[in-house]
Amino acid sequence: MAKIKLEYIWLDGYKPMQSMRSKTKVVDSEKFTGKVADLPLWSFDGSSTQQAEGGSSDCILKPVFICPDPDRKNAYLVMTEVLNADGTPHESNGRATISDTTDDFWFGFEQEYVLQDPETGKPLGFPADGFPAPQGPYYCSVGANNSFGREIIEEHLDICLDAGLNVEGINAEVMAGQWEFQIFAKGAQRAGDEIWVARFLLDRTAEKYGVVVDYHCKPVKGDWNGSGMHANFSNSALRTANSQEFFESICNKFAPKERIEACIAVYGPDNDQRLTGLHETQSIDKFSFGVSDRGASIRIPLYTVQHDWSGYLEDRRPNSAADPYKVASVIIETVNS
Numbered sequence: 001m002a003k004i005k006l007e008y009i010w011l012d013g014y015k016p017m018q019s020m021r022s023k024t025k026v027v028d029s030e031k032f033t034g035k036v037a038d039l040p041l042w043s044f045d046g047s048s049t050q051q052a053e054g055g056s057s058d059c060i061l062k063p064v065f066i067c068p069d070p071d072r073k074n075a076y077l078v079m080t081e082v083l084n085a086d087g088t089p090h091e092s093n094g095r096a097t098i099s100d101t102t103d104d105f106w107f108g109f110e111q112e113y114v115l116q117d118p119e120t121g122k123p124l125g126f127p128a129d130g131f132p133a134p135q136g137p138y139y140c141s142v143g144a145n146n147s148f149g150r151e152i153i154e155e156h157l158d159i160c161l162d163a164g165l166n167v168e169g170i171n172a173e174v175m176a177g178q179w180e181f182q183i184f185a186k187g188a189q190r191a192g193d194e195i196w197v198a199r200f201l202l203d204r205t206a207e208k209y210g211v212v213v214d215y216h217c218k219p220v221k222g223d224w225n226g227s228g229m230h231a232n233f234s235n236s237a238l239r240t241a242n243s244q245e246f247f248e249s250i251c252n253k254f255a256p257k258e259r260i261e262a263c264i265a266v267y268g269p270d271n272d273q274r275l276t277g278l279h280e281t282q283s284i285d286k287f288s289f290g291v292s293d294r295g296a297s298i299r300i301p302l303y304t305v306q307h308d309w310s311g312y313l314e315d316r317r318p319n320s321a322a323d324p325y326k327v328a329s330v331i332i333e334t335v336n337s
C-alpha cells in the first residue's frame, strides 16, 4: 500500500516575526482524497513554539490549503491554521482575522528578500569585509558581477510553479543579493496561503545550498534598499469604478492617524528603518498617495489611470517580514470602513 507524505505547515508564536514550523504526517493513499476538507486535524506541542504553556500544551492544526510538494516523493504541502484546544482561533492566527472570505478581494504581493551567506552574515555578493560597488547595476541584472544566487531562485520558481502556486514573475532587486517574486490570488486567504507556502519552499530550497533567506526589511544600513512586500489590491468596486473620485476616496480611508497606526502595526517589524522617505518609500509617519508615485504610501498604478480609473491600488508600506494574512486583513477592514 503506497504511503503519502503530508507536510503540515504552521506559523509559530514568536514575535515580532512568526516563523514557519512543519512536520510530516504519513497517511495511507486509500485514505487520501486530495481535498482539504478530508484532511485530518493534527496537534503539536505549543509549549515549544511560544503558543502554549507546558501544563496544557496541545494546539490544533487545521488544514486550509493543499498543493503538491514537487521536491519530495509522493508528497503534498498542507498550510494550516493554529487553533486552541477548544477549537477557537489561536491569538497567533492572522488568517482567522480576515473578515472577507469570498474571492471579491484580489491581492498581488511582491515578496522581496535577501539571500544571505551564513558565514559572513552578509548578502550574497557582499565581500566578507566592506561593501560591493554602490547599488545601481544589480536591479534586474545578469552576469556574475551583479547577480548572486540565481540557481537558488530559478529552482524555487520551478518548484512553486510545479506546486501550482500562482507566481506571476521574479526579478533581481536593487541591492546585491536581493530578489523578488510576485504571487497573485483571488481571495485574501488564498493569497496569504500561497505566499507562506512559497516562503516555505524558498527557505527549504536555500537550505539545500547552505544559504539563509533574510526577510528583515533593512538588512544593510545606509544607502542600500530595504525589502518590502508591496500589497497590490482590488475589489470588484475598484475594478469597475471608472472614477478618479472613487479611487481617491478609498485612498483617503487610509489617511487618518488611527488607520496609519493600525496598518503600520501589522506591516512588519522595524519598518521605521525602511520607510524613511528615501529608497522609493514614504516616511513611516506620513501618508500620501499618487499616480505612479513610488515615493508615496499608496501608489495608483498607471494601469488604473489608463483603464479609465478602474483597476487596483498598491500599498507600498508592508515589508518583507510582514504576515500577508494580517496585511490583507487590515486593508480589507480599511477599504470596507
Ligand code: ADP
Pocket (backbone or CB within 6 Å): 106, 107, 108, 109, 110, 168, 182, 183, 184, 230, 232, 233, 234, 239, 311, 312, 314
Ligand atoms: P511593480 O514592481 O511595478 O510594483 P509588479 O509587476 O512587481 O509591479 O507587481 C504588480 C502586482 O500587481 C502583481 O503581483 C499583480 O498580480 C498585481 N495586480 C495586477 N492587477 C491586480 C488587481 N486587479 N488586483 C490586485 N492585484 C493586481
Ligand code: MN
Pocket (backbone or CB within 6 Å): 110, 180, 182
Ligand atoms: Mn515588483
Ligand code: MN
Pocket (backbone or CB within 6 Å): 110, 112, 173, 180
Ligand atoms: Mn520590488
Ligand code: MN
Pocket (backbone or CB within 6 Å): 110, 230, 314
Ligand atoms: Mn511594487
